[in-house]
Amino acid sequence: MTGRRVAVTGIGVLAPGGVGTENFWDLLSAGRTATRGITFFDPSSFRSRVAAEIDFDAEAHGLTPQETRRMDRAAQFAVVATREALTDSGIALDAHAPHRVGVTVGSAVGATMGLDQEYRVVSDGGRLDCVDHTYAVPHLYDYLVPSSFAAEVAWAVGAEGPSTVVSTGCTSGIDSVGYAVELIREGSADVMIAGSSDAPISPITMACFDAIKATTPRHDDPEHASRPFDGSRNGFVLGEGAAVFVLEELEAARRRGARVYAEIAGYATRSNAYHMTGLRPDGAEMAEAIRSALDEARIAPQDVDYINAHGSGTKQNDRHETAAFKRSLKDHAYRVPVSSIKSMVGHSLGAIGSIEIAASALAMRHNVVPPTANLHTPDPECDLDYVPLAAREWTTDTVLTVGSGFGGFQSAMVLARPERSLA
Amino acid sequence: MTSVAVTGMGVVSPNGLGTQDFWSATRGGKSGIGRVTRFDPARYPAQLAGEVPGFRAEEHLPSRLLPQTDHMTRLALTAADWALADAGVRPAELPEFDMGVVTASSAGGFEFGQGELRKLWSQGSQYVSAYQSFAWFYAVNSGQISIRNGLKGPSGVLVSDQAGGLDALAQARRQIRKGTPLVVSGGVDGAICPWGWVAQLAGGRISTSNEPARAYLPFDAEARGHVPGEGGAILVLEDAETARRRGARTYGELSGYAATFDPRPGSDRAPGLRRTVELALEDAGLAPGDVDVVFADAAGLPDLDRTEAEAIGAVFGPHGVPVTAPKTMTGRLYAGAGPLDVAAALLSMNDGLIPPTVNVVPSPDYELDLVLAQPRPATLRTALVLARGQGGFNSAVVLESSGR
């Protein structure tokens, strides 16, 4: 392979069940779930009352009172995860010209939580049509336009290279990292701080998913509410969180003796051009994205050791995705372990793609595949090896992670060991 | 490396609906800025906007799409239809994975979201529409354009405030260079509703003048902020070789791009715009002397105007290149601004005419050769378009006439 390659050298994760990468991996490898009855607001009038919330104290994680006031919760997550990723990577950013360091933050719904709260105030509980500007907080513009998230991360690390927010709904977390990988490959940056963040657990988001019955009403048993691939699944559990990576040009990472979790070896995205929320059962477009990502990585389908699935736990998704794996990997789809960590940490919209990349990289690091929790009775149409209930020790050199989202976006990314032979 | 050509454009601008109306207004110095009509702005300190005139969605789109779309998405879908028709492309006749969509957004379908937030807080959660789950979000235009036209190739959505529109076009170029022959790209934006208005006011950059000819005066000693607008442009970008083979007319090529981010507030390091311009020229393989016109970001605030004037001066020398800001006729269109300026620059190159910057009496301190009041005839082979987003985003695009 010629040209620049991209390595993951640092990981920072905030996920339900515990702040920090270590807590995250403990939860996944133990197969514990972090879903619970909603505590952020009174959910009693809602159809779905379950979520995967993070117990997060911004100031305890190093944000100042002004940063805490200025940033929406999702921006706070992004900055905290960024700091963990930087520390984890051991990179000395001041060894790089600031304009060679860029930032991408994925987010599906931006500062929804802040907007929801502020709208309630400026409209006086929905009473005013012409909302009252004299009650607006000064940083409301940063909620309006979520590129403020990328700005906050860039300020936190001193980056002055290409920076943006990638917002492709629920594939944002993969697409943000994919975009950053391209920038390093083409030579526009040497280091990218790339990841994604969403904090959508607020009344407006719960209400909009209620309206399309996308989230589960299983509030009598919230710990077991997220049930990907199970016959009893009836919707996803909304989550929140962030994951951020330090991506470096591989040779530079090697020169400084960095620990390399994985190479981002292939990435592709396609659209189903079908429906804003619905999926065709054949999975053709996701399959096309998978084929293209494997091609780019020059990895054969049978060399995929683990699939980190989108596995949202909606009726439609899990069948769509199962079909896509069979379509793209043929018989190997039946042999490769597939799992959905959304069974444990819920579906944090734009953030989850990056959180799942983190899980994939950690699976490679530990040679352990995280399980699909709550999977007791598989849907007969979901007939692959979904690693039910318990993590599995498994030689994991190559991981495929996928996402699927509103708007019809289908994305796939391949993580591999950089020292593999490149035929 | 693969050359990337613009082969089609669809324009929805405050000073003209459709490319022809837009260009004849822009050449003629006709402004689309006026008092807000979409809601009653009486209670707000700012009351002017650039609203797209004469747009009746039901004349352009099927009724099935109307209940599920924000105003700016309807504008975007219409612009995309026009861009594809202008390019002579019928997507149904092309391989579906060979066509992608990359758009920029700033606030999504904010007016749609406002309506649903109001129902949520005044009536209850069960009153929120089934369409809220996507009608307001940032990815809505890429998704809807993809669905309406059957485009299954690589798609994307970028948010970098007003710089995002140029970032989207550059991402479209990237996808074409990676092998997708055609990408529909650009940005159409707008949040002219009370909730969007209040959020924009909070940003502190809105002019509170209520005189349409005095409110938005970039590079003028009287600069006092900008007027928000809505609209933008959707472009069809193609592998230039493929476009040539099918006999497509090309407006020009996107030959250079760069993006940077400014140092932290309070830093004594230099702002990033100058470097952005230099990197974009380097990417295009051009020298400053090759550039025939600059379409400025034109923030309309003294500090930001000075930063831009200094960057242009540092690269091109004092009065070293003609500079224009046709957005003085439209207001600032956020994610729509960059693509609309790219459309204007391409039309300028094809007409040999630089459109004017209206209403401005330039401050001599800036040492800019601003094209004022009247359009200026010129042979234009290369144009530079600048865009900046709140927070510190800087993007630049270089356009060259085809067949150089």
Next chain:
Amino acid sequence: MSTTRTFALDDLRRILLEGAGAEEGVDLDGDILDTYFDELGYESLALLETGGRIEREYGITLDDSALTDAVTPRQLIAVVNEHITAAAEVAA
């Protein structure tokens, strides 16, 4: 004493048009009672929006399965009227 409203084809037509528009080439004013919703151009999302509007206007709550099981206007009208009657009995 409460008067029970009923839900008729005209009500459904109005709500469909408001909430989801009409597919080009489909005449909603024609005899559509037994035409499948998908033939009328309404997919699951349009029906969810329609269901939400019916629920709010008539003060009822449809089961999750009601909208997927009712595949024609006649079937949907029947299930809505059942719920209206049941709600009136509870209220009485």
